[in-house]
Amino acid sequence: MSDARAGLTRRQAHERDLRRRSLLIAGGSTLAVILAIVFLVPLAPGWERVQQSFFNAEVFARTFPKLLNAFLLDVAIFAWSAPLIAALGLAVALARDVRNPVLYPLRLFGTVYTDIFRGVPVVLVVYLIGFGIPGLGLPRPWNSPYIWGTVALVLTYSAYVAEIFRSGIESVHQSQRNAALSLGLSGGDSMRYVVLPQAIRRVIPAQMNMLIALQKDVALLSFIGPVEIFRQAGVFKSLLANFTPYVVAACIFLVITVPATRLADHLIARQNRARS
Amino acid sequence: MKLRLDNVQKSFGATRVLDGISLDVAKGEMVCLIGASGSGKSTLLRCINLLEPLDDGAIWLDGEDIAEPALDPQPIRQRIGIVFQSFNLFPHMTAVENVMLAPRRVRKETREALRPEVTALFDRFGLADRMGHYPDQLSGGQQQRVAIIRALAMRPEIMLFDEITSALDPELVGEVLQVLKALKEDGMTMILATHEMAFARDVADRVCVLDHGRIIEEGPPAQVFTAPREARTRAFLSRVLQPV
Ligand SMILES: Nc1ncnc2c1ncn2[C@@H]1O[C@H](COP(=O)(O)OP(=O)(O)O)[C@@H](O)[C@H]1O
Numbered sequence: 001m002s003d004a005r006a007g008l009t010r011r012q013a014h015e016r017d018l019r020r021r022s023l024l025i026a027g028g029s030t031l032a033v034i035l036a037i038v039f040l041v042p043l044a045p046g047w048e049r050v051q052q053s054f055f056n057a058e059v060f061a062r063t064f065p066k067l068l069n070a071f072l073l074d075v076a077i078f079a080w081s082a083p084l085i086a087a088l089g090l091a092v093a094l095a096r097d098v099r100n101p102v103l104y105p106l107r108l109f110g111t112v113y114t115d116i117f118r119g120v121p122v123v124l125v126v127y128l129i130g131f132g133i134p135g136l137g138l139p140r141p142w143n144s145p146y147i148w149g150t151v152a153l154v155l156t157y158s159a160y161v162a163e164i165f166r167s168g169i170e171s172v173h174q175s176q177r178n179a180a181l182s183l184g185l186s187g188g189d190s191m192r193y194v195v196l197p198q199a200i201r202r203v204i205p206a207q208m209n210m211l212i213a214l215q216k217d218v219a220l221l222s223f224i225g226p227v228e229i230f231r232q233a234g235v236f237k238s239l240l241a242n243f244t245p246y247v248v249a250a251c252i253f254l255v256i257t258v259p260a261t262r263l264a265d266h267l268i269a270r271q272n273r274a275r276s
Numbered sequence: 277m278k279l280r281l282d283n284v285q286k287s288f289g290a291t292r293v294l295d296g297i298s299l300d301v302a303k304g305e306m307v308c309l310i311g312a313s314g315s316g317k318s319t320l321l322r323c324i325n326l327l328e329p330l331d332d333g334a335i336w337l338d339g340e341d342i343a344e345p346a347l348d349p350q351p352i353r354q355r356i357g358i359v360f361q362s363f364n365l366f367p368h369m370t371a372v373e374n375v376m377l378a379p380r381r382v383r384k385e386t387r388e389a390l391r392p393e394v395t396a397l398f399d400r401f402g403l404a405d406r407m408g409h410y411p412d413q414l415s416g417g418q419q420q421r422v423a424i425i426r427a428l429a430m431r432p433e434i435m436l437f438d439e440i441t442s443a444l445d446p447e448l449v450g451e452v453l454q455v456l457k458a459l460k461e462d463g464m465t466m467i468l469a470t471h472e473m474a475f476a477r478d479v480a481d482r483v484c485v486l487d488h489g490r491i492i493e494e495g496p497p498a499q500v501f502t503a504p505r506e507a508r509t510r511a512f513l514s515r516v517l518q519p520v
């Protein structure tokens with residue numbers, strides 16, 4: 001009778017009850033786990049030491065501003081690398097798609113390029129390019145680790161991004177291309193105005209995941225010089241003989257990457273729904 | 277003479293799909309291709325539009341052999357419009373953008389210059405209020421009419437239609453066939469692959485029956501439908517005219 005007063009149908013009332021019950025159970029079990037961690041972990045014999053060296057509030061407060069500042073360098077490197085990667089990745093994807101036999105070398109180049117750079121760990125490319133090319137004794141500013149570190153990231157990530165673009169291009173049905181050609185459009189215009197816009201839309205979620213990975217991999221440049229957040233955390237670690245700066249760095253990364261990951265997942269889920 | 281096919285041959289691998297097709301189409305004529313599924317109707321239309329290269333034979337368009345393999349197909353495709361069974365509108369563009377894309381890119385005309393002609397086409401085929409809609413906001417019949425307008429906007433000399441009503445719900449077929457009738461009254465030269473036998477009988481100037489890549493019979497619809505000479509034509513017609 002109370003349900004009738006709330007203006008709910010029997011089914012709606014039933015579903016509301018189910019929702020309430022599952023919310024209660026989920027909340028209760030989560031609380032239990034958190035309580036267990038909070039009360040049980042400190043009972044471990046080494047907890048005192050771990051807390052001192054990893055979760056030191058004083059060190060956290062002291063190093064946070066500087067680390068946040070160093071993170072801006074990560075963001076900057078990310079910000080200028082991402083457009084370069086998008087452009088080069090798209091160019092390689094298109095090179096791999098050319099049908100004209102005259103341009104076969106371009107196609108071969110695209111294939112070899114993606115094979116090589118997808119086959120080598122990012123950190124190796126960063127080392128080889130970041131140490132190797134400045135080692136040629138180039139004059140300033142051409143010996144900057146920023147430039148060659150960026151080049152290493154751009155080369156590696158473009159290979160992955162190109163493959164994603166290419167899968168998008170292939171997912172656009174041949175009939176779309178034929179419809180464009182049948183109207184008298186050139187092959188280039190058919191690609192540019194008909195196939196690519198659809199292909200790019202389809203791969204946006206996958207490319208967002210590449211962006212998240214890139215944001216994290218910027219930290220690899222620390223190996224060749226730039227004092228970005230990971231390297232700065234290392235400096236603090238040595239200075240203060242404490243690992244908390246690494247935890248700070250991890251937290252700062254998470255603040256950026258978790259929302260981005262949720263967004264990418266949301267986009268993927270929406271796309272899957274739209275397709276089914 | 278507008279279009280002349282001369283011994284057109286096409287194979288996919290070892291399967292011979294077009295086995296020596298010869299056909300004359302006069303200016304303003306409407307020719308219907310009928311025949312069982314797989315008899316080669318779609319392939320023939322795609323060959324005329326140069327979406328598929330011929331293996332052998334010639335296609336004469338106003339005295340020029342457009343099947344010449346060394347020829348650039350692009351300017352020829354502009355003269356021959358084709359509409360497909362599955363519409364194939366560009367889903368990321370509105371109806372009017374679909375229609376304007378080719379004239380803008382190929383003839384280098386501006387949207388403003390195109391607007392009167394394009395608006396008139398949408399108007400004429402009852403879609404004046406749908407120009408800004410995306411394909412997925414349109415019914416199948418509306419999408420197919422937009423596809424026809426898109427082809428017409430290139431001002432083709434010949435239009436090819438490949439079973440353009442086969443993907444439509446029955447109640448939407450009429451509005452699309454209406455468009456074809458209007459085009460015929462304009463004097464458009466047309467080749468239709470179709471399963472709409474009643475329409476072919478009433479409107480076509482000539483009917484060609486395809487069977488295994490050959491034209492086994494052709495003539496005015498009255499003759500082909502009421503007094504077919506070939507046993508295979510009779511068998512085909514009895515299958516499609518009395519289903520079950
Ligand atoms: N791209 C292709 N590759 C291989 N075989 C094809 C291709 N297109 C059509 N065919 C074959 O050619 C034959 C004729 O097909 P089609 O022209 O579509 O016939 P219709 O339109 O009369 O149904 C069929 O046997 C079909 O399987």
Ligand SMILES: [Mg+2]
Pocket residue numbers: 317318319438439
């Ligand atoms: Mg067909």
